[in-house]
Amino acid sequence: MASLDRSLIAGLSVFEGIAAADLDRIIGQARSVRVARDQPLFEQEQDAHSFFLLLDGHVRVVKSTPDGHEVTVRYISPGELMGIASALGRTTYPANAVAAVDCVVLAWPSHLWPTFATSFPSFSANTYKMVGSRLQDAHMRVIEMSTEQVEQRVANALLKLAKQSGKKTEEGILIDFPISRQDIAEMTGTTLHTVSRLLSAWEDQGLVKSGRQKVVVVEPHRLVVIAEARGSKS
Amino acid sequence: MASLDRSLIAGLSVFEGIAAADLDRIIGQARSVRVARDQPLFEQEQDAHSFFLLLDGHVRVVKSTPDGHEVTVRYISPGELMGIASALGRTTYPANAVAAVDCVVLAWPSHLWPTFATSFPSFSANTYKMVGSRLQDAHMRVIEMSTEQVEQRVANALLKLAKQSGKKTEEGILIDFPISRQDIAEMTGTTLHTVSRLLSAWEDQGLVKSGRQKVVVVEPHRLVVIAEARGSKS
DNA sequence: GATGGAATTTGCCTTAGATCAAATAGGCGA
DNA sequence: TCGCCTATTTGATCTAAGGCAAATTCCATC
Numbered sequence: 001m002a003s004l005d006r007s008l009i010a011g012l013s014v015f016e017g018i019a020a021a022d023l024d025r026i027i028g029q030a031r032s033v034r035v036a037r038d039q040p041l042f043e044q045e046q047d048a049h050s051f052f053l054l055l056d057g058h059v060r061v062v063k064s065t066p067d068g069h070e071v072t073v074r075y076i077s078p079g080e081l082m083g084i085a086s087a088l089g090r091t092t093y094p095a096n097a098v099a100a101v102d103c104v105v106l107a108w109p110s111h112l113w114p115t116f117a118t119s120f121p122s123f124s125a126n127t128y129k130m131v132g133s134r135l136q137d138a139h140m141r142v143i144e145m146s147t148e149q150v151e152q153r154v155a156n157a158l159l160k161l162a163k164q165s166g167k168k169t170e171e172g173i174l175i176d177f178p179i180s181r182q183d184i185a186e187m188t189g190t191t192l193h194t195v196s197r198l199l200s201a202w203e204d205q206g207l208v209k210s211g212r213q214k215v216v217v218v219e220p221h222r223l224v225v226i227a228e229a230r231g232s233k234s
Numbered sequence: 235m236a237s238l239d240r241s242l243i244a245g246l247s248v249f250e251g252i253a254a255a256d257l258d259r260i261i262g263q264a265r266s267v268r269v270a271r272d273q274p275l276f277e278q279e280q281d282a283h284s285f286f287l288l289l290d291g292h293v294r295v296v297k298s299t300p301d302g303h304e305v306t307v308r309y310i311s312p313g314e315l316m317g318i319a320s321a322l323g324r325t326t327y328p329a330n331a332v333a334a335v336d337c338v339v340l341a342w343p344s345h346l347w348p349t350f351a352t353s354f355p356s357f358s359a360n361t362y363k364m365v366g367s368r369l370q371d372a373h374m375r376v377i378e379m380s381t382e383q384v385e386q387r388v389a390n391a392l393l394k395l396a397k398q399s400g401k402k403t404e405e406g407i408l409i410d411f412p413i414s415r416q417d418i419a420e421m422t423g424t425t426l427h428t429v430s431r432l433l434s435a436w437e438d439q440g441l442v443k444s445g446r447q448k449v450v451v452v453e454p455h456r457l458v459v460i461a462e463a464r465g466s467k468s
Numbered sequence: 469g470a471t472g473g474a475a476t477t478t479g480c481c482t483t484a485g486a487t488c489a490a491a492t493a494g495g496c497g498a
Numbered sequence: 499t500c501g502c503c504t505a506t507t508t509g510a511t512c513t514a515a516g517g518c519a520a521a522t523t524c525c526a527t528c
Contacts, residue, residue, distance in 0.1 A: 063373060069381040073373055088366025089359060094373070121352070125323060131365060132322025138372035139297060139307055139328070145379035146423030147303040150515065180475065189380030194515060196477055212475060212524060384485065414505065428485060430507060446494055446505060 004030060004106070008055060012079045014130065017122035026116065026123070030106040041083070041097040041105065048085035048093050050107040054078050057103025058165060058177040062186070063095045072186040074137070075100065077164055080130075086110040087117070087127055100177045145189055153188040154198050155227035158208070162217045171209055172218035180213050238264060238340070242289060246313045248364065251356035260350065260357070264340040275317070275331040275339065282319035282327050284341040288312050291337025292399060292411040296420070297329045306420040308371070309334065311398055314364075320344040321351070321361055334411045379423055387422040388432050389461035392442070396451045405443055406452035414447050 006023040009015050015023060032055070035041055041052065041059060059076040073095055076082050085093055108116075117124040144153055158175075166173035181192040181199070188195070199215070202208045207223055209216040217223060240257040243249050249257060266289070269275055275286065275293060293310040307329055310316050319327055342350075351358040378387055392409075400407035415426040415433070422429070433449070436442045441457055443450040451457060 063377055065377060065381055067381075069377070071377045071380050073376070085366075087362065088369065089363030090366055094370060118355070128321065128362065128365075129323030131362075131369065132319075132324055135322065135365065135369050135372060136328055138369060138376060141376045142307070142372060142379060142423075143297055143299060143303070143305045145376060146305050147299055147301075181477095182475085189376075191516060192476080193478090193517080196475095197515095200477070210476095415507095416505085425486060426506080427487085427508090430505095431485095434507070444506095 003028075004032060008106070009053065012053075014053070014079070014081055014126045015123065016126060018120055022120055026120065027106070029112055030108050033105050033107050035099040035103045035105060037099055037102050039099050041099060041103075042093045044094065044096045045092050048083060048091055048110050050109055051081065051083045051086060051113065052097075052108075053081055053106045055104040055106060057105075058100040059097050059103060059105075060100045060183070061095050061097050070186050071189070072183065074134070075161065075164065081127060084113075084127065084131075086113040087124075088131065100179075150188065150190045150194055151198060152227050152229060154184060154190070154195060155223045157184060157187045158215060158217055159220060159223055159227060161215075162220065166217065169216065172216045173220065174214070174216045178213035179215060184215075237262075238266060242340070243287065246287075248287070248313070248315055248360045249357065250360055252354055256354055260354065261340070263346055264342050267339050267341050269333040269337045269339060271333055271336050273333050275333060275337075276327045278328065278330045279326050282317065282325055282344050284343055285318045285320060285347065286316050286331075286342075287340040288314055288316065289338040289340060291339075292334040293331050293337060293339075294334045294417070295329050295331050304420050305423070306417065308368070309395065309398065315361060318347075318361065318365075320347040321358075322365065334413075384422065384424045384428055385432060386461050386463060388418060388424070388429060389457045391418060391421045392449060392451055393454060393457055393461060395449075396454065400451065403450065406450045407454065408448070408450045412447035413449060418449075 004027045006020060006027050009027055010020070010023055015026075018026070030053075035057070042048070042050075044064060054076050056078055058078075059082060061073040061076060061082065063071050063073055065071070076097070082097060083093055085091065144156065148156075161175045161179070162173045165176045167176045168174075181195045184195045185192045199208060199210045202223075203210060205222075207217075207219045207226075209218055238261045240254060240261050243261055244254070244257055249260070252260070264287075269291070276282070276284075278298060288310050290312055292312075293316060295307045295310060295316065297305050297307055299305070310331070316331060317327055319325065378390065382390075395409045395413070396407045399410045401410045402408075415429045418429045419426045433442060433444045436457075437444060439456075441451075441453045441460075443452055
C-alpha cells in the first residue's frame with residue numbers, strides 16, 4: 001500500500017492545532033480503505049476494532065430496532081470521524097454505518113485511541129468537542145420530534161442536508177448523494193408516503209425539485225419559513 | 235465552610251480507579267452547595283462557570299425551545315455529574331437544570347477540568363464513558379419517538395424512572411420525587427391530558443397507583459409488556 | 469426496445485392522540 | 499376550618515398523518 005501523506009488530514013477541524021510531525025505519526029498508523037456504495041463500514045453490536053475518518057463520500061449511520069424499524073441517526077460528511085466507540089468507553093459499535101456512495105476512509109485500530117488521546121491532547125479535545133456537538137444534535141432531534149409537526153421536521157431535514165452536503169447547481173442546491181423518500185422518512189420519523197406528498201406539494205410551489213433518489217432545494221428561504229412555522233402541541 | 239471529606243465521593247462510579255490521595259485533591263477544590271426545590275442550578279445559554287456532582291436529591295434537566303415548549307432531557311440521580319459543558323468544549327450550558335427536590339451538590343470551577351482530565355486520567359475516561367452512554371440514551375429517545383406510540387413511551391418512561399429513582403414501598407415502587415402529569419408529558423413528547431388518561435386506565439387495571447405529583451409502579455412486569463408492545467409505523 | 473423490479477405518486481379511509489372545555493379534587497396558607 | 503391555587507380527571511371534538519391499495523414512472527439489464 002502506498003504510504004499516506006499528512007496533507008490528506010491537515011486542515012481538517014479534528015486535527016486543528018496538531019504539529020506536522022504529529023500528523024505524520026498519526027497518519028502513519030492509518031490504513032486507507034475503499035468502501036463501495038451500499039456496503040457496510042461497520043455494524044451495530046459488532047466489536048469496535050477500528051475508528052474511522054471519512055475522506056471522501058457520504059456515510060449513513062442507522063440504528064435498527066429489535067422490531068425491524070430503522071432510524072437514521074446521521075449522515076457523515078468528509079472530514080468527520082466515526083465509529084469512535086473506544087473514545088466513549090464502548091467496545092462495540094452502537095449503530096450500522098453504510099456507504100451512501102462509494103467512499104474512501106482512513107481506519108485506525110481502536111487500541112490506538114488511548115495513546116493518541118494522551119500524545120495529542122488537541123486531537124482528543126477536538127474529538128470530544130465533536131462528541132459534544134453530536135450530543136447537542138441528538139437532543140435537538142428529540143426536541144424536534146416532541147414539538148414539531150412532520151412538515152417542519154422534513155423541511156428541517158432537507159435544509160440540514162442541503163447545508164451539510166449541498167452542491168450548487170443552476171437549478172438550486174442539490175443534495176449530493178442518492179437519497180430516497182424512504183431515507184428521508186427514516187430521518188424524520190415518518191413514512192415514505194407522507195414525505196412523497198410533502199415533496200409533491202413543495203414541487204408544485206416551486207420550493208424543491210425532486211426525482212428518483214434526488215432532491216434539489218430551489219428556495220431555501222421559503223423552506224426555512226415552513227421549518228419555523230408554529231409548532232402545535234401545548 | 236467545613237472542609238469536605240473524600241468519603242463523599244469515594245465509591246461513585248465516576249471516581250472509580252482513582253487513588254485516595256487524588257480524591258482528596260479533587261474534593262479539596264470543590265465547594266458544596268444546597269439548592270432548594272424548584273430552584274435552578276444553572277440555566278441554558280448561561281456561561282458555564284462550574285460543573286457539578288449531585289450528592290443528594292434529584293435534578294431535572296430541561297431544554298426550552300424559542301417557541302415556549304419545554305422538553306425534559308433527563309433526570310439526574312445522586313452520584314451523577316452534570317453541567318460538564320467544559321469537558322465537551324462548550325462555554326455555555328446547553329439546558330436548564332432545576333432541583334426536583336432539595337438537593338446537595340458539589341461544584342468545581344470549569345477551568346479545573348483540563349487539569350483534572352490530565353492529572354486523573356481515569357476520571358476523564360469515566361466521564362467520557364458517561365457521556366457516551368448519554369449519547370446512547372439520546373439516540374434511544376429519538377428512536378422511541380420515531381417508532382413507538384405514546385402509550386409505550388409513557389410506560390417506558392415510568393419504568394426508567396422507577397429503576398433510576400424508585401423506592402420500594404408496600405404498595406410498589408414509588409418514584410422518589412414529586413412528578414406531575416405535565417412532567418411526564420414533557421419527558422415523552424405528549425400532553426398532560428394523554429398522560430392522565432393513561433395513568434387512569436392503568437390505575438383501573440392495577441398497574442400503578444398515582445396521586446398528586448406522585449406515581450407508584452405496582453406491577454412493573456405488566457408495564458413492561460405494554461412498553462414492548464408492537465410499534466405501529468411501517 | 470422490451471421487461472422486470474424498485475421508487476414514487478396519489479386517492480381514500482381510519483385513527484391515535486391533540487385540542488377545547490368544564491368539572492373535580494387536593495393541599496397549603498391565613 | 500375556609501378559601502384559593504394548582505393538579506388532575508374526563509368528556510366531546512377535530513385533525514394530522516398513518517395505513518392500505520392501486521397506479522405510474524423510472525432505470526437497469528437483457
